[in-house]
Amino acid sequence: MFQCSVLGGGGMNAAAELTRVLVVDDDKFDHLAYRRLFKKANAAVELIPCYYARDALAYLRRPDHAPFDAIFLDINMPAMNGLEFLAAASAEFGEAFSHQVVAVISTSMDPRDQEAAEGYDAVKAFYSKPMTIEKIAHIGALVAEARRAHS
């Protein structure tokens, strides 16, 4: 469904579409990896780290929260997993949440997880870990596309 090659023309610069990303992942080393990847892609991106899904919900709930371009969402997390987060956010924020660009990034290659995740309008892409510069560029292209659709 989400083929990087389709958007290959976007090139690495597509990562520049991203200025602020909400990273929802319990593993601090994955946060570290994202930081390094963006650095490698020469993209000045601000990463908002959430180590628990509930922290991400709290962030979305804050009326004064800074706008972000995308959410990187892990599935296997303690207390509330990625799928539960999608359910909770969709229920709480409804339409507004469905316009977000959520990229599910998981170790789980369980097709049931992918199917469940893609059931949410907010989910625009599903990747397996580890993340690569190409995958980040793909997300950048998706963000640009979504921005065009809403302008």
Added chain:
Amino acid sequence: MKALSLIDPEPLNGDAARRYRQALIAYARNGGEADLLEAYECARAALQAQVAISDIGEIHFHAARELRADSTDRELTETRLEAFYLEAVSVYDMALRGYGASVATLTNEIAERRRVEEELRKLSGMLTLQRDQLDQQVRARTAELQNKVEELRALNGQLRQTNQEQSQFTYALSHDLKSPVNTMTNMLDFLASDYQDYIDEDGQELISAARTTAARMSRIIADTLCYSQLVGVEPRFETVDLAQLCKEVLADLRADIDAAQAKVHVGALPVIRGLPTQVRSLLQNLISNGLKFRAPDRPCVLRIEATSDVDDCEVEVSVRDNGIGIAAAQQERIFGLFQRLHTHDDYPGTGIGLALCQRVAHVHGGSVQVQSEPGKGSCFSVRFWGAGA
């Protein structure tokens, strides 16, 4: 004279007729009491020989005619003939009546008996039929149940085999993963120590991350090994002294207890039936959870206690802490394999401990129960069979 005589009844009635005739002659001549009594015997014999009453009349008058012919005292003879005849006939008549009445009674009795017997036959026939049907139903049901039992036994066997295979697979996999992880850890350690001067801070950060991750992996492998060894185990229960076991576990955890500055209260612990190594893992996991999830703002206090029922059949062992507690919504999740409530930074762990405890409890015929309130503490309890059971 001969012309007057009707048919001679003698040939028809044989012995009975001859006997009557002789007795009549004897009485007519002698007139003795014993001779007259012979009339009674004659009547009985006639009755037995089925001589009709009308034939007795014929026999009598036939014999009487001869007697009259050569009698000297006609009047006396006549009186005696009459007396004998009346005696015979009345006895015959009486016997006949009695016989008839008893025949009727007997006939009724026989009919009744026959009816009762028929009824009994019918009833026992019905009973036999019902019993046969019941037997058939029981046989059919038994066969059905036997099939079910066979089916379940086969399924159970398959399940056990699958479990054992899975357990063996998990064991082999974990075991084989152990050595590459160890090697990796070794290499990272060499890199960190031997190249410290050549690697910049950024690189050091990566090496440190890799080492932490390798250590985590190593822990997951060890715990998975532990867990896999619980699966498909044939439970051969022994007597387990919980007090002694608890002492040993606390000694093993001494460093953690000191680090947590925890106070551990141990109540009277009984002797139970169980698998010592499994009960030990369970206790160790519950106690180290109590230490790990302590509240940062108050001293950690653990209570390990047991309550027995009256006959010591069942023993409930509980480990109570005053730690951070668990929200009601999460109380089911904590027993799931690899399920965790915290990040590795907040509380390290593999998410295997409580799943392992639950497995141990299941092997011992119970389950781990949790009572908890966030911010107040948790109490985990398990039931075991007491040694008295």
